[in-house]
Amino acid sequence: MAAHLLGAEGLHLEYPTKVVFDSITLGIEEGDRIGIVGRNGDGKSSLLGMLAGRIEPQAGRVTRRSGVRFGVLDQRDDLDPERTVGQAIVGDRAEHEWAGDARIRDVIDGLVADVPWGALVGSLSGGQRRRVALAALLIDDWDLIALDEPTNHLDVEGIAWLANHLVNRWPRHTGGLLVITHDRWFLDEVCTETWEVHDGIVEPFEGGYAAYVLQRVERDRILAATESKRQNLMRKELAWLRRGAPARTSKPKFRIEAANQLIEDVPPVRNPIELQRMAVARLGKDVVDLEDVSVSYGDHEVLRDVTWRIGPGERTGILGANGAGKSTLLGLVCGTVQPTSGRVRRGKTVRIGLLDQQFSQLSDIADDRVREVLARHRTTFMIDGKEHTPAQLLERLGFDRAHLSARVGDLSGGQKRRLQLLMLLLSEPNVIVLDEPTNDVDADMLAATEDLLDSWPATLIVVSHDRYLLERVTDQQYAILDGRLRHVPGGVEEYLRLRAAQESAAAGGRPDQATGAAATTGSEISGAERRAAQKEMGAIERRMSKISTTIEKVHAKMAAHDQTDFDGLRTHTDELRILEDEMAGLEEQWLELSELVE
Template sequence: MAHLLGAERLRLEYPTRVVFDGVTVGVSEGDRIGVVGRNGDGKSTLLSLLAGRLEPDDGRVTSRRGVSIGMLDQGDVLDPSLTVSAAIVGDRADHEWASDSRIRDVIAGLVSDIAWDAQLSTLSGGQQRRVALAALLVGDWDVVMLDEPTNHLDVEGIAWLAKHLSARWGSSSGGLVVVTHDRWFLDAVSTTTWEVHDGVVEVFEGGYAAYILQRVERDRMASASEARRQNLMRKELAWLRRGAPARTSKPKFRIDAATELIADEPPPRNTIALSRLATARLGKDVVDLEDIGVAFDGRQILDGITWRLAPGERTGILGANGAGKSTLLSLVAGSLQPTTGKVKRGKTVNVATLSQRLEELEGLEHERVRDVVGRLRTAYTVGDKDLSPGQLLERLGFSSAQLSTAIGELSGGQRRRLQLLLVLLSEPNVLILDEPTNDMDTDMLAAIEDLLDEWPGTLIVVSHDRYLVERVTDQQYAVMGGKLRHLPNGVDEYVRLRALEDDARSGSLHESSFQASNATSAAAPTASGLSGSERRTAEKELSAAERRIVKLEKEKESLHLQLAEADQSDYAKLGAAQSRLEEIADEVDTLELRWLELQEQLG
């Protein structure tokens, strides 16, 4: 593949540490690269070096003549005096940009809920970030670099972005480099993973799932001091392997090696034991919402919701921004009373909320971590072990030296972890996590998920990080149209339902903006890029593929049993069975690849 840009022997040093030392990497046509690593190890710095925004102390960055690079980093801001339309399409006439399918798709996918003539200074930080992302994506770039692009996007926005980036170039053209903590998004868009750590960049083949497998293998050969980290990655891999086919059927993912590696790995949670412990702590009654309705200023937010929380229930809540998720959480927490209906609460219920704001740390900036934690509890039970606050802090990525650090000197990710610890040490039996992934790197998210696996209480998670939601909860609900809707098929079902909603109102989106091109907008494809009949056909084929895979897996199990019981001297029978197993393996591979293609088409 043709070279686009690269770095040779990069070295970058700050007064207190060396960020990179002798790093050589390259981006070629067709590369889709996800960048992972701990907070502060240099992921964003690497993007800035490659994009030419930062000069290295030594080494050089080269690019092919004429290569265009588009980059959005976390600090990029647009002129607040601009309108949304001026920021995205400039001074082009409506008929010029409206005839470009890419621009229409970007606008519909990212800013359909923002007034076209609104001034950027009147928008929230999240809305401004989406406008900046849209302004970048409407351009024609050979290489796109994105630093945490999923921040401020909801679940369907993240799904749209993954689909857009996957279809933006042909398979052997263009280059993508993305830094993100969203592991579902990494698997959806990347075919190569760069891990930034300790001044170097390690290259792994495949997306996040393949990267985890290779890390496990690397850690297995490392020193004994890496044992706990290895076990955590094994647990992460075990969950990935048990998940949907999309996580495990990519050709580059070494399924046989993964299966052997995690053969004896138990499920991430002992659901029965946790439920028993939760019942002992909570009793049978937790929180019951009975025919709840909530209205603000004459607008109905929630209507007719009945939801009975059980001891040990682990539930993910999904919904678009403004759908009423925070209102629902406030009802459970008891900080809001319903307009209609009633809330029943068990006598022993103690609800704690990990909010998006760091309220637990307010006024403590000058105190040391050790002193703040020490005032709460001397021990905390995790599974069948009692851990000291210091041991818990270590489990959440703090070093012993950081125990003496003032809270005001901690990074955003460290503060977020400390906030979670303080919430857990208050011993709630109902825990609400409201967007808990902010400022977390992928390693720390895995550590927190591991900790939550052993937490014996009722857990409610609201997050746009679909990987986290699927990983730590056992069921999912969506707040849609003021109702609470169960999602038997999880996040994928939610994305499908939201796409159907978009289909129903397609043609009305941005009506005020498309005055001169309403006919063009009405004829645009649905959010998934498929017409209604095409979507139905694809869904039928997807369902048929799933049924066929299940049938073939059962046949494979039966053949393995026959081989075990067969006369080992009957070579004809053994050969026929082995031949059939090979046919099944080939067909399953083909079906899983087609399954992935259909999933991408359906969004």
């Protein structure tokens, strides 16, 4: 029988305007790997906070087995900005102590190999700080670990490394893991149980995300009268899991016969032939062609000799490490970046809609009410042969009708993301470009977004570190490797193999970052070329500095705010997330230039 690690009994938590949990009782045993899912605002982080002892419930108690070591990664770190990266991760350990530990070296290589070991924490970007905080946690021995959105700021490779680390961290039937994440691939890869937080309760499901979808469909079928919308959506999700990704559902706990029975009358997720026919009708045969395109900053080529002909109705995912050139590639497609050589041709009827990370589409309408914004668009849209009003489309994305009268600037991060996507779709683009669309959204909204995109007759280009999303909404993937665009028929798995081979080939001549040696970045450049690169980076750095100052002010406001004012704290939290999302987007652009001046 598995040993008990932690238990919670009769927990009650409420704020002045909301009861978060009424009376919940749950336990964590040795060997548990638990994923926590639920809509934004339903209490996932509050649950983790109570279990970790950082939030005091109004009633009930949390108990731990004597001697249990419990490590926690919050969404905010408590790193000392005056310490170096090395000090923040390994503390005052002598170098021979930690450098001789294979697990510590693996954590450092997996998470912070590209972060200067001697840099001050206060000088790091938000993404770098996040990875340093995660590394500092994972090098220590813990019986139980709780992680709140650990995949934020990690690229596909980093997420794959973290999943492998957690799967193999403890011997079988020992250790415990609690993780909040909207990354559904990560949930399936790591977790053996799923807790859904909803309506003031915590409902357990066996297995990872795929098994959770099956069990939720069964639950929703029983409650069909009140859950019909969610039932239909999740049945479609289950159909994709069974038909499109058999490896995900091959685990013994996933009841295949029951799944097949549930989806026997569900049509394929999308009809690619019909979508292509409709896309050709709207676009013609010419969309965007990149012909022998290169983009350089000084002598440093970000992209080289890229030839890519984008066809009508194609659904393409773009893979690449942070700084590989994904934002530059999107800029070429959208016309915001001009090639150094080669040419870009766009069809005469092409209308591009871009969903970026900075909510730029909403900046000019922050003072308008949502209802007023929707009223400016035409009254109905045809989707799957049915007419939809803008308000119905927004509701389909999980937007509460009660918020239609709210001002755009007062919406939460998740609500803004829903409205931003709707605004993009209402502009009726025939080429949709999504740049990291999973920020600020929960699994339910991701499923709703994917459902809507399934029937939207447009060419789709997606850049995302969320491999589940890429596999779900795109039919082919390309990767940026060494500045070149390469088709990867094997998808994310093939890309990871190629990157591993690339890293292995380069490892022979690369100094060890953790010992303080400087990393090489390629050929030497002249002073003039360095100045040119720095000029390109200057505007980005100034904007990042302003955002950093604003983030510090928001943190100060939160610290001084009445901690019982739940709505006020949530407003500050939403403001903080928007700022951090914009900072992440700027960091991505900055990384593409940084190799020249390192």
